Amino acid sequence: MERELAIRLRGAVKRYGEITAVDGLNLSVPVGTCVGLLGPNGAGKSTTMRLLTAQSIADEGEIEVLGFRLPEESKMARAQCGVVPQLDNLDVTLTVEQNLLVFSHLYRVPHTERKAAIERGLEMARLVDRRDTRVDKLSGGMRRRLLIARALIHRPRLVLLDEPTVGLDPQVRQQLWALIDALRTEGTTILMSTHYIEEAQRLADTVLIMSHGECAATGPPSELVLKHAGREVLEVYGPPARLAEVEAQAQSEGLRTRRTGTSISILNVDGFRGFEGERRPANLEDVFVLLTGEEIG
Amino acid sequence: MSVTTAPRPQRLHRLERPAITGVLVREVVNFSSYWRSATFSSTVEPTIYLLAFGFGFGALVNNINGLEPVQFVATGTVATAVLFSAAFPAMFGTFVKYQFQRTYDAILAAPVDTEELVTAETLWIATRAGVYGCVPMVVAVFFGLEPSWGMLTVPLIGWVSGFGWANFGIMTAGFAKSIENFNYIVSAVLTPLFLLAGSFFPLDSFPTWLQVLGNLNPLHQTVELVRDAVFGTWEWNDLARLGLLVVFGLIMWRIAIYAMTRKLID
Numbered sequence: 001m002e003r004e005l006a007i008r009l010r011g012a013v014k015r016y017g018e019i020t021a022v023d024g025l026n027l028s029v030p031v032g033t034c035v036g037l038l039g040p041n042g043a044g045k046s047t048t049m050r051l052l053t054a055q056s057i058a059d060e061g062e063i064e065v066l067g068f069r070l071p072e073e074s075k076m077a078r079a080q081c082g083v084v085p086q087l088d089n090l091d092v093t094l095t096v097e098q099n100l101l102v103f104s105h106l107y108r109v110p111h112t113e114r115k116a117a118i119e120r121g122l123e124m125a126r127l128v129d130r131r132d133t134r135v136d137k138l139s140g141g142m143r144r145r146l147l148i149a150r151a152l153i154h155r156p157r158l159v160l161l162d163e164p165t166v167g168l169d170p171q172v173r174q175q176l177w178a179l180i181d182a183l184r185t186e187g188t189t190i191l192m193s194t195h196y197i198e199e200a201q202r203l204a205d206t207v208l209i210m211s212h213g214e215c216a217a218t219g220p221p222s223e224l225v226l227k228h229a230g231r232e233v234l235e236v237y238g239p240p241a242r243l244a245e246v247e248a249q250a251q252s253e254g255l256r257t258r259r260t261g262t263s264i265s266i267l268n269v270d271g272f273r274g275f276e277g278e279r280r281p282a283n284l285e286d287v288f289v290l291l292t293g294e295e296i297g
Numbered sequence: 298m299s300v301t302t303a304p305r306p307q308r309l310h311r312l313e314r315p316a317i318t319g320v321l322v323r324e325v326v327n328f329s330s331y332w333r334s335a336t337f338s339s340t341v342e343p344t345i346y347l348l349a350f351g352f353g354f355g356a357l358v359n360n361i362n363g364l365e366p367v368q369f370v371a372t373g374t375v376a377t378a379v380l381f382s383a384a385f386p387a388m389f390g391t392f393v394k395y396q397f398q399r400t401y402d403a404i405l406a407a408p409v410d411t412e413e414l415v416t417a418e419t420l421w422i423a424t425r426a427g428v429y430g431c432v433p434m435v436v437a438v439f440f441g442l443e444p445s446w447g448m449l450t451v452p453l454i455g456w457v458s459g460f461g462w463a464n465f466g467i468m469t470a471g472f473a474k475s476i477e478n479f480n481y482i483v484s485a486v487l488t489p490l491f492l493l494a495g496s497f498f499p500l501d502s503f504p505t506w507l508q509v510l511g512n513l514n515p516l517h518q519t520v521e522l523v524r525d526a527v528f529g530t531w532e533w534n535d536l537a538r539l540g541l542l543v544v545f546g547l548i549m550w551r552i553a554i555y556a557m558t559r560k561l562i563d
Contacts, residue, residue, distance in 0.1 A: 075309045075408045083406035089399035093330040106319035106407040
């Protein structure tokens with residue numbers, strides 16, 4: 001059965017002078033799924049997000065969002081999208097409720113539905129009892145929740161989350177994961193950029209690993225791990241000379257390896273018994289480092 | 298896989314009322330949090346000019362172009378108040394909103410285009426300037442300026458002039474690479490225009506070449522229109538003055554949109 005796409009990028013290129021931030025990116029986000037853009041800082045994730053709201057205009061390629069061609073029809077696409085930016089851009093001198101009120105107007109929530117939309121936003125952000133509090137008096141976690149509620153005030157069909165939990169402590173991050181997971185369960189399409197492995201692994205149905213503006217790999221997290229790193233990884237510890245020796249030996253056996261600071265990880269060792277070390281399940285970070293050669297947070 | 302197409306909403310156009318209203322609502326709600334300081338700065342400063350120059354000149358001369366010094370300066374200071382409450386908030390406010398607060402990133406992620414954003418911002422600033430511009434005139438009534446029906450048109454003159462100056466400020470912010478760049482504009486553009494407006498002394502006391510330049514100064518046209526409105530000395534060339542302000546506003550508006558589009562959309 002043919003599945004509808006909420007986002008379709010084909011060969012998208014965005015250059016800033018000599019720098020190519022997005023380099024021929026293909027991206028498909030099926031309706032009702034959560035897709036994670038995973039990559040280190042500078043991989044092109046935020047630029048991709050800006051391309052989807054036409055705040056950046058692609059130099060080459062085709063972009064469609066919710067069936068609208070960008071940039072020509074971006075306004076119609078934006079009317080049905082919610083965007084949670086990486087940087088907090090709430091109006092800090094306004095109250096929580098005033099922030100939601102302003103965006104209910106900007107997102108054209110009908111007059112008769114505005115009050116209910118604001119109440120729903122307050123409940124979603126769990127800020128009902130803080131409705132009259134100025135934003136500059138809120139904690140970082142509360143502000144993030146408000147940013148998400150603001151983006152959802154008009155019940156968008158597609159939500160773009162740009163590093164939604166960056167810089168937050170673990171408890172707050174888990175609160176936001178619950179909020180995003182609830183959205184996904186309700187059937188909202190989500191595109192989320194992150195450089196947190198765990199975030200992508202927990203929330204995304206499909207992950208697209210970005211590096212230097214390109215797609216390094218894409219697929220469901222478990223499939224990516226299985227395909228590129230197998231089920232098990234062997235961590236071998238030792239002095240640098242020993243690690244170099246193990247690395248060379250593993251590679252001569254046709255095994256893939258990656259350096260992890262004080263150890264070397266030998267991937268896809270399911271059933272292989274050649275080295276002494278600690279076995280652990282393979283994970284998405286193994287895949288990322290293997291494919292891009294970059295360590296991530 | 299196919300790209301989702303349903304439901305397809307009504308096609309959206311340029312300069313839509315809901316988009317402009319949305320930005321205006323944001324400005325009005327925000328204004329409720331800072332109206333005291335904005336009103337203070339936009340009214341006290343021109344009023345001080347009025348009192349200082351009006352009474353200062355009053356001690357030296359009996360009349361300026363047939364008007365008492367307080368009357369001359371009070372009507373001239375209306376234009377100063379319009380300039381102060383339009384160009385400066387537009388310059389600094391716009392810069393802060395895109396550079397530091399990232400407000401415009403949030404607005405442009407909604408169904409609002411740069412053209413609508415700039416238009417709404419300038420409409421709001423022009424409205425404030427139209428109101429604040431009347432303050433020196435109202436203050437002057439308490440110091441002997443005789444009320445007249447023509448005074449009722451002054452907010453409109455202030456609005457038209459403020460529309461141009463607000464766009465001038467937004468344009469400046471759009472082209473500025475840093476907030477320090479504003480120093481060049483204030484020193485090299487706004488201060489000369491402010492002094493060459495005929496607010497505090499008549500233009501005919503300047504050399505001819507400066508008079509010619511002065512007549513091209515939208516602030517001078519604002520001053521002359523306000524004086525003719527307040528003292529009921531309308532002439533046909535006031536239509537030309539008004540036309541010049543409208544043209545100034547429209548040109549600045551389009552350039553402000555161009556500058557902000559360059560700044561906000563990459």
